[in-house]
Every structure is written in structure tokens, then in C-alpha cells.
Amino acid sequence: MAQLFPPNANAFAKWSIIGGLILVVLLVWVMAAYARIANDRVGVPVEQPVAFSHRLHAGELGLSCLYCHTSVDTAAFAGIPSTETCMSCHTQIRVGDPRLAVVQASWDTDTRIAWNRVHDLADHVFFDHSAHINSGIGCSECHGPVHQMDGMWKNEPLTMAWCLDCHRAPELYIRPREEVFNMDWQRPADQLAFGHSLVKAYDINRDLLMQCSTCHQ
Ligand code: HEC
Ligand code: HEC
Ligand code: HEC
Ligand code: HEC
Ligand code: HEC
Known part of the structure; x- marks a missing residue:
């Protein structure tokens, strides 16, 4: 029975297990390093479903941060505004503008805009x-x-x-x-x-x- 496997089969099995383990460790390490880099993008704009501009709304129009981030001074979480907040203006301003299509669709279908954190x-x-x-x-x-x-x-x-x-x-x-x-x-x-x-x-x-x-x- 012992002859069913060549004499070096044990060594082969042992090394393939060790090799596999090393591969898993490497993979986890690479994934952790990637997560760190992905989480470290200081200064790189995050892509959003709507090209919302703070420069325009909070700068030029002078809206207070509290107008949209309503719980920032009372809770842990600052809050991201609902579409209703946008529509308090955009039912009248720039209606039909393609840049607001996602906002309009969110309003029409009563679903939140999927802002990325x-x-x-x-x-x-x-x-x-x-x-x-x-x-x-x-x-x-x-x-x-x-x-x-x-x-x-x-x-x-x-x-x-x-x-x-x-x-x-x-x-x-x-x-x-x-x-x-x-x-x-x-x-x-x-x-x-x-x-x-x-x-x-x-x-x-x-x-x-x-x-x-x-x-x-
Ligand atoms: C002012 C807040 C603050 C205090 C105080 C603080 N930490 Fe942290 N700690 C953080 C933050 C933020 C992170 C996440 C860092 C990251 O994700 O890069 C962190 C991450 C860590 C980690 C995970 C390591 C890592 O790289 O993610 C450990 C362990 C840790 N802290 C231990 C401690 C110990 C021990 C103390 C007390 C001596 C302490 N922290 C005090 C804010 C704090
Ligand atoms: C007209 C509404 C509006 C006003 C006013 C406003 N914001 Fe925002 N804010 C948003 C929206 C919508 C997002 C999500 C989209 C994005 O990240 O650009 C956001 C996102 C943010 C984020 C990033 C949130 C995250 O995902 O981590 C910060 C920080 C922020 N705002 C700070 C401010 C500050 C500071 C002010 C005041 C100077 C302000 N905002 C005024 C609507 C507003
Ligand atoms: C620019 C200054 C500044 C920075 C940056 C800062 N903190 Fe603070 N933090 C403060 C001050 C001031 C307080 C108030 C302490 C008090 O009320 O006695 C505070 C309080 C806190 C508290 C206590 C909240 C409570 O319930 O009383 C936590 C938790 C905290 N900070 C976490 C963090 C973490 C996590 C970071 C980094 C992601 C951070 N802080 C960055 C200044 C800062
Ligand atoms: C001491 C540092 C600090 C200050 C001051 C601060 N933020 Fe933040 N902000 C953070 C951190 C850290 C996060 C991420 C929180 C998390 O991931 O749990 C955050 C997240 C946010 C978000 C995303 C939603 C949320 O609450 O996680 C918004 C919006 C925001 N901040 C707006 C504001 C506005 C508006 C002000 C001023 C009124 C402000 N922040 C002041 C550190 C700060
Ligand atoms: C207080 C009124 C007001 C609110 C609230 C408001 N906007 Fe606006 N928005 C404006 C005005 C005014 C313009 C600029 C119109 C112009 O100059 O053509 C504008 C322009 C825009 C544009 C066109 C792009 C650009 O840069 O000109 C987008 C997209 C937009 N807003 C998205 C949003 C979103 C998303 C929200 C909710 C988070 C929001 N707005 C909330 C008043 C508002």
C-alpha cells in the first residue's frame, strides 16, 4: 500500500500546504494594504451621482452648513440632506437641467440619492x-x-x-x-x-x- 504514492508525495503535500498558507497570508496583507491606501486618499475628490458643489451652495449662495447638515451641532452624525432639502429650491431653480436629472429622478421615485461617503x-x-x-x-x-x-x-x-x-x-x-x-x-x-x-x-x-x-x- 505504501507504494501507491511515490516516496516524495509527503514532502510535496507538506510544501503545497505551506505554499498555500504563504499565499493566503500574502493575499490578506495585500488586501489590508489596499484598504489602507483606498482609505487614505487625502485631497482626491470622491465621485458622486450628482455634481453637487459646496463652492456654489455654501460659498456663492452663502447657505449655512446647518441648512443641509442639520444635526451637526446636536448629534454625533452631521447628516446628509434628503432630496426634499434640494427640492426646496430646485422645484423652481434650473428645472429640467440635465445636471439635476438624478435629483429629479430621486424626487419622482421617492428614493434617496446614493451619495458616496x-x-x-x-x-x-x-x-x-x-x-x-x-x-x-x-x-x-x-x-x-x-x-x-x-x-x-x-x-x-x-x-x-x-x-x-x-x-x-x-x-x-x-x-x-x-x-x-x-x-x-x-x-x-x-x-x-x-x-x-x-x-x-x-x-x-x-x-x-x-x-x-x-x-x-
Ligand atoms: C482622539 C481619539 C483617539 C484616542 C484618544 C486614541 N485613539 Fe486609537 N485610533 C484613533 C483613530 C481615529 C484610529 C483609526 C486610525 C486609522 O484608521 O488610520 C485609531 C486606531 C487605533 C488602533 C488600530 C491601529 C490601526 O492602525 O488601525 C489601535 C490599536 C489604537 N487606536 C489604540 C489606541 C490606544 C491604546 C489609545 C490610548 C493610548 C488610543 N488608541 C487613543 C483615535 C484615537
Ligand atoms: C445645500 C446643501 C448643503 C450645504 C449648504 C452644505 N452641504 Fe455639505 N454636503 C451636502 C451634500 C449633498 C453632500 C454629499 C455629497 C458630497 O459629498 O459632495 C455633502 C457632503 C459634505 C461633506 C462630506 C460628507 C462625507 O461623505 O464624508 C462634508 C465634510 C460637508 N458636506 C461639509 C459641509 C460644510 C462644512 C458646509 C458649510 C460650509 C456644508 N457642507 C454645507 C450638502 C450641503
Ligand atoms: C482641531 C481639534 C480636534 C481634532 C482634530 C479632533 N478633536 Fe476630538 N475633541 C476636541 C475637543 C476640543 C474636544 C472637547 C473636549 C471636551 O468637551 O471636554 C474633543 C472631544 C472629543 C471626544 C469626546 C466627545 C464626548 O463625548 O465628550 C471624542 C470621542 C473625540 N473628540 C474624538 C475625536 C476623533 C476620533 C478625532 C479624529 C478623527 C478627533 N476627535 C479630532 C478637539 C479635536
Ligand atoms: C474635529 C474634526 C471635525 C470637525 C470640527 C467637523 N467634522 Fe465633520 N467629520 C469629521 C470626521 C472624523 C468624520 C467622519 C465620521 C465617521 O466616519 O464616523 C466627519 C464626517 C462628516 C460628514 C459626513 C456625515 C457624518 O456625520 O459622518 C459631514 C456631512 C460633516 N462631517 C460635516 C461637518 C460640518 C458641517 C462641520 C462643522 C459644523 C464639521 N463636519 C466639523 C471630523 C470633523
Ligand atoms: C437655497 C436654494 C438651493 C438649495 C437648497 C439647493 N440648491 Fe442647487 N442650486 C441653487 C442655485 C441658485 C443654483 C445655480 C443656478 C444658476 O446659477 O444657474 C443651483 C445649482 C445647482 C446645480 C447645477 C450645477 C451648478 O454647479 O450650477 C446642481 C447639480 C445643484 N444645484 C444640486 C443641488 C443639490 C443636490 C441640492 C441638495 C443637496 C441643492 N442643489 C440644493 C440653489 C439651491
Whole structure:
């Protein structure tokens, strides 16, 4: 019976198992590396079903961020507007414009527009918009000059090191709460002293900012 397989069959089986394992490990590694790159496209506009322009709507027309991102100051999630929000204007403005065809179709069929997410933290990370907005951290600190952007892209890497840069020294970035939506806000020359006074006035808890459990629950 032992002669049914050639003497080197065992070695062959052993090496094909090891080879297979190495291949699987390599594949997982390549996939993880790809996910990292795909998630790291800072500055590259994400393709969307409608060529919506923040430069036009939030810049030229001067609409407040809150007009569309209605829960940004009260909840963790900023919210993406429903088609109804667009149609409050576009039932009258540019009706029949081919650039609005997808919006019109969404309205007619009562289905959401399939916007692609631009920012998407890993599931093991907790983030809350309202905590930042109410502590005087402006949209532009994290999203850049949105009022000048025709497409939408990640303006920052959203890595842990990036989060901690600010959590370690919020006084370098903090501004008066009334200015969080102001895209043109400039840091004053005495930002450090000014920032320290705001950190104190807003009762910002420095210990909390650096604890792992604040962001990983
Ligand atoms: C007229 C409605 C409207 C206004 C006003 C508006 N937005 Fe948006 N915003 C959208 C829509 C629609 C999207 C989804 C499409 C896209 O990503 O371009 C979006 C997407 C975004 C995203 C990316 C979301 C993601 O997928 O990660 C950010 C960040 C953002 N808006 C910030 C702002 C800021 C800051 C302001 C104020 C300066 C603002 N928006 C004003 C409608 C609006
Ligand atoms: C407050 C009114 C208002 C709201 C709300 C609004 N728009 Fe507009 N939109 C305009 C105006 C005004 C224009 C420009 C018309 C012009 O100058 O020809 C425009 C133009 C556009 C265009 C044409 C492309 C361009 O750059 O000129 C698209 C596409 C568009 N809007 C999509 C949207 C979407 C999607 C939403 C909802 C997320 C939305 N709009 C919400 C007023 C609005
Ligand atoms: C401290 C940094 C920071 C500030 C300040 C900030 N954002 Fe964000 N924003 C993020 C991060 C991080 C995400 C991705 C969240 C996720 O994936 O869970 C995000 C996601 C979004 C999204 C996509 C929907 C969502 O909630 O995930 C919108 C829209 C948005 N932000 C709008 C705004 C607006 C408008 C402001 C100002 C009023 C603002 N953001 C201020 C960091 C910030
Ligand atoms: C530009 C400054 C800045 C950046 C960037 C920033 N944060 Fe914060 N973060 C703050 C400040 C200020 C607070 C408020 C602390 C307080 O209220 O005591 C805060 C609070 C928080 C809280 C506590 C919320 C709560 O429930 O009280 C979490 C969670 C958090 N940040 C997560 C993140 C994550 C995740 C990132 C990166 C994706 C990030 N932050 C980037 C400044 C920042
Ligand atoms: C201010 C928020 C914040 C705090 C505080 C924080 N982290 Fe993170 N952490 C993040 C974010 C955001 C990511 C996701 C990074 C990414 O996807 O590139 C992350 C990712 C990680 C990862 C996964 C590694 C990876 O590359 O994805 C580990 C492990 C981790 N954190 C451990 C910790 C430990 C331990 C602490 C306490 C010393 C801590 N974190 C504190 C925001 C935070």
C-alpha cells in the first residue's frame, strides 16, 4: 500500500500546504494594504451621482452648513440632506437641467440619492460632531475650505496621530463658538493665550482628550 504514492508525495503535500498558507497570508496583507491606501486618499475628490458643489451652495449662495447638515451641532452624525432639502429650491431653480436629472429622478421615485461617503472612520473609533462644534472647533479645522470646493474630498488623513495632535493641544486650534461655521475665520496673532482662555472658559477636560476609552469604546 505504501507504494501507491511515490516516496516524495509527503514532502510535496507538506510544501503545497505551506505554499498555500504563504499565499493566503500574502493575499490578506495585500488586501489590508489596499484598504489602507483606498482609505487614505487625502485631497482626491470622491465621485458622486450628482455634481453637487459646496463652492456654489455654501460659498456663492452663502447657505449655512446647518441648512443641509442639520444635526451637526446636536448629534454625533452631521447628516446628509434628503432630496426634499434640494427640492426646496430646485422645484423652481434650473428645472429640467440635465445636471439635476438624478435629483429629479430621486424626487419622482421617492428614493434617496446614493451619495458616496467621503469620510469613514473605522468602526472601532468613536467620533461625535456636537462635542467638537460646541467646544469651539470649526468645520474648517477638519474639513478644510469647504466653501471653495467643487467636489468633496478628505482634507486630513483622519489617522489617530492627527486626532491626537489637536487633543494634546486644543488651544492651538480652538475658536469662539460663534465662529465654528465661519469658513473664513483666521487665528489671531495671540492664538496661544487666546486659546488657553477659551479652553478654560469652555471647561475642556484635558484628561478625557488623551484617554484611549474616549475614542475606543
Ligand atoms: C445645500 C446643501 C448643503 C450645504 C449648504 C452644505 N452641504 Fe455639505 N454636503 C451636502 C451634500 C449633498 C453632500 C454629499 C455629497 C458630497 O459629498 O459632495 C455633502 C457632503 C459634505 C461633506 C462630506 C460628507 C462625507 O461623505 O464624508 C462634508 C465634510 C460637508 N458636506 C461639509 C459641509 C460644510 C462644512 C458646509 C458649510 C460650509 C456644508 N457642507 C454645507 C450638502 C450641503
Ligand atoms: C437655497 C436654494 C438651493 C438649495 C437648497 C439647493 N440648491 Fe442647487 N442650486 C441653487 C442655485 C441658485 C443654483 C445655480 C443656478 C444658476 O446659477 O444657474 C443651483 C445649482 C445647482 C446645480 C447645477 C450645477 C451648478 O454647479 O450650477 C446642481 C447639480 C445643484 N444645484 C444640486 C443641488 C443639490 C443636490 C441640492 C441638495 C443637496 C441643492 N442643489 C440644493 C440653489 C439651491
Ligand atoms: C474635529 C474634526 C471635525 C470637525 C470640527 C467637523 N467634522 Fe465633520 N467629520 C469629521 C470626521 C472624523 C468624520 C467622519 C465620521 C465617521 O466616519 O464616523 C466627519 C464626517 C462628516 C460628514 C459626513 C456625515 C457624518 O456625520 O459622518 C459631514 C456631512 C460633516 N462631517 C460635516 C461637518 C460640518 C458641517 C462641520 C462643522 C459644523 C464639521 N463636519 C466639523 C471630523 C470633523
Ligand atoms: C482641531 C481639534 C480636534 C481634532 C482634530 C479632533 N478633536 Fe476630538 N475633541 C476636541 C475637543 C476640543 C474636544 C472637547 C473636549 C471636551 O468637551 O471636554 C474633543 C472631544 C472629543 C471626544 C469626546 C466627545 C464626548 O463625548 O465628550 C471624542 C470621542 C473625540 N473628540 C474624538 C475625536 C476623533 C476620533 C478625532 C479624529 C478623527 C478627533 N476627535 C479630532 C478637539 C479635536
Ligand atoms: C482622539 C481619539 C483617539 C484616542 C484618544 C486614541 N485613539 Fe486609537 N485610533 C484613533 C483613530 C481615529 C484610529 C483609526 C486610525 C486609522 O484608521 O488610520 C485609531 C486606531 C487605533 C488602533 C488600530 C491601529 C490601526 O492602525 O488601525 C489601535 C490599536 C489604537 N487606536 C489604540 C489606541 C490606544 C491604546 C489609545 C490610548 C493610548 C488610543 N488608541 C487613543 C483615535 C484615537
